[in-house]
Amino acid sequence: MTTTPPHTDPVMHAIGLAVTEARGGDPAAARRALLDLWERTGVTGDPLHRCALAHHLADLHEDPAEALVWDVRALDAADALTGARVREHHAALSIAGFYPSLHLNLADGHRRLGSFAAAARHIDAARAHSPALARDPYGDLVRGAVEEVADAIARRDRAPRAPAPGPAS
Known part of the structure; x- marks a missing residue:
């Protein structure tokens, strides 16, 4: 292929x-x-x-x-998405690697709206999917953000987070 x-x-x-x-x-x-x-x-x-x-x-x-x-x-x-479609775009990508960031973003959005129970469910899902992340700068960035948002959820903090740095994807 x-x-x-x-x-x-x-x-x-x-x-x-x-x-x-x-x-x-x-x-x-x-x-x-x-x-x-x-x-x-x-x-x-x-x-x-x-x-x-x-x-x-x-x-x-x-x-x-x-x-x-x-x-x-x-x-x-x-x-x-299918795995085949993702690999067609880029051989090194997998669908599993998308989910930590997607759930992180949902957790953060719910947190900012004060829906802390929904935020906690999505942060738990982000953590559950995190093993799919590579041990590289991007994976480290997402794992760190998951813990940052989890802490904000625990504190019931609704303040916006700074946008993530990085190259265009």
């Missing part, structure tokens, strides 16, 4: 460009670009595209309720 390099998927490439634009200081333009891609992809489109789009769109909404809607869409799309 051959793998398709990530840059040959025009939608994933466009998502990466928009994320880079957001991190470069223009989140409004990035949000418009991602929303346009979402409209073209549709709710029944490629689950990989929907997952990536929704995941990044959630990060571009300051309102935790709006972000949570996108986080739910990202998790739903991940549940529709």
Whole structure:
């Protein structure tokens, strides 16, 4: 089986460009670009595209309720993904590695809205899926964020967290 390099998927490439634009200081333009891609992809489109789009769109909404809607869409799309589709995009990826971050984001959104029981359920799911993360800087970042959000949940802290650093994905 051959793998398709990530840059040959025009939608994933466009998502990466928009994320880079957001991190470069223009989140409004990035949000418009991602929303346009979402409209073209549709709710029944490629689950990989929907997952990536929704995941990044959630990060571009300051309102935790709006972000949570996108986080739910990202998790739903991940549940529709197949391992073959993920590997077609990039041979080193696995669906299992998506879930810690997706549940972390849901936990954080619920926490910010004061829904601490739902936040705790998702942080528990993030922890349960964390063994799928590699022992690398990204995995360490997600594991650290899981513990940070778990601590905030325990303190009933609703304050926003700083956005995660890192390259466009």
